[in-house]
Amino acid sequence: MTTAAPWFGETRRRPRHRLRRFVVEAASAALGAVIAIWSLIPVYKMFLVALDPIGHSEFAGEVWPPHPTVAAFVALWTEEADDVEHIWRQFGNSLYIGVPVMALTVLVASLASFAIGRMRLGKDWTLSSAALLTYVIPPSALIVPFFRVMHVYGLLDSPWAVVAAEVTFATPYAILVLQHYAKLIPIELDDAARIDGASAVQVYLFIYVPLMAPALAAVGTYALLFAWNDYFYQYMLLLSEKHTTVAVALEQFFDDDDAPWNYMMAIAVVYSLPPIAIFYALRRYMASGLAAGGIKG
């Protein structure tokens, strides 16, 4: 192999280099523009409808609302219109499900991954492979059985039924991510602490949890997004109106042909804010937390 090749004639080729760099920069700027438009068009559409006074801009073929107004957001805030009179209770219900799903997924998955990966309970992958069996039957096939099972448990129409279902489907992936990430932390740390007399609980609390923080943040965000994305479990397992969540309320707008779409899209915008806030608060951890352990070398 000739190691000299790239150094050879470096100065002579400079004009070509400059041209190539310009082409690369121009191409990446164009790609960047395409990515921005691709990502933002549906978001733009949300605002387009939400800012419309009567919320029918999608029928008028407008690309920009002629009379933009925040009336829909004000109506949400004051709950003055009939269609949004319970909106803050519905937000409360969504949070009441989303936050426990996030906390319980992090807790249950981190405890399990600690016992399997760090305390070496069983061979590393036998137990987490068992967790993956959850994915053999898709969640869509389990909705009707869940209805039945929650009835047996006496949890029907309780937010905790939804929490249980969502934790069930979020945890296997969480365990997988945590186990991958845990490989970055030398097991000798645990051993040294044990020799110094730390108990298993102390190793979990003072070594595992702090060092796993990026992965725990990533897993928690994933669980919150999972709860926020879900619709059918909330629809099926919560029967009474006082437990209705925002996702279900949005679907009811969708079913109603005369619904004021500007309210619906204003709700959609506000509903999108909590996961976005959490994600951007924790974004430094996300990429490394989700993938870092998956690379060898």
Place this chain on the structure above:
Amino acid sequence: MSSLEQALVTGSAPVERPPRRHPRLHGSDFIWSIAFVLPYAGVFAAFVIYPMGYALWMGSDPALYRELLSDPRYLRSAVNTVLFLGIAVNVQMFLAFLLSGFFARRRRWIKVLLIIYLLPWTLPAVPAFLSFHWMLVANERGLINRLLSVLFGIDGPIWFSHGWLALAWNIVADVWKWMPLWTLIFLGGRMAISQDLYDAAAVDGASLYRRFAHITVPLLANLYCISTLISTIWTAGDYTPILFVSGGTSAFASDVLSTLGFHYALDFANPPLGVAASLSVVPLLIPVVILLMRRLQVSEVQL
């Protein structure tokens, strides 16, 4: 004399013993490790084994499957499911892999762009897909058709009156929503690759393409494989794009098996048939889950 004292006396015994990969847990440690797994074991028994058993019991009657096979809507949904899974998963993984290279460039504006690009993933599914629906519905006046006619002078079709077009938009929406997650994961993978490898290859005169083909691709291959399998599993169980983007075209022409299951169970009030329709994806998922388990064990050996 305890074994420790014995070792101290004889001196060399503990050093010579090969390190045991899985030392047997004993006493309080064993109890603690069981206690740590117990919450998940409880979740698994109560909310995985019981509902799964119930689902299998509900869908165990062969007559249900004869009924399904004689229904043209079921056959169409089965074809749609295969297309939806095959196209949506592979397109989003492949593009995410390429785009992760773009986002790995160290430029300030690319960091800002990444924040915008991740927005679809953080948006809740229901409002995001409803927004897609409103861009396409309302015939010639939806935002997409309006843009088509303003920019290119084309009259866009009525998207949701045609099953294949509706399916195509469901796929586009699914890719839009989930591609950012996989890009982020591949970006994390790329960042974990040591820069020394690239520097060494550059010194040896490897071109940009060869550095990509001989460093990035082999090192990310396992991550790509695992991600594809997980994405297949998630997409097979996801109903939101179909339910909210095309929102049910005539005769369920754009439905997949998971949403057809809902229609059977709720609209036609035949829960066992609905469960059977959703369960018919399982033969497809079993090999995927087995492959995933094997892949994870392989990566355990390699790491």
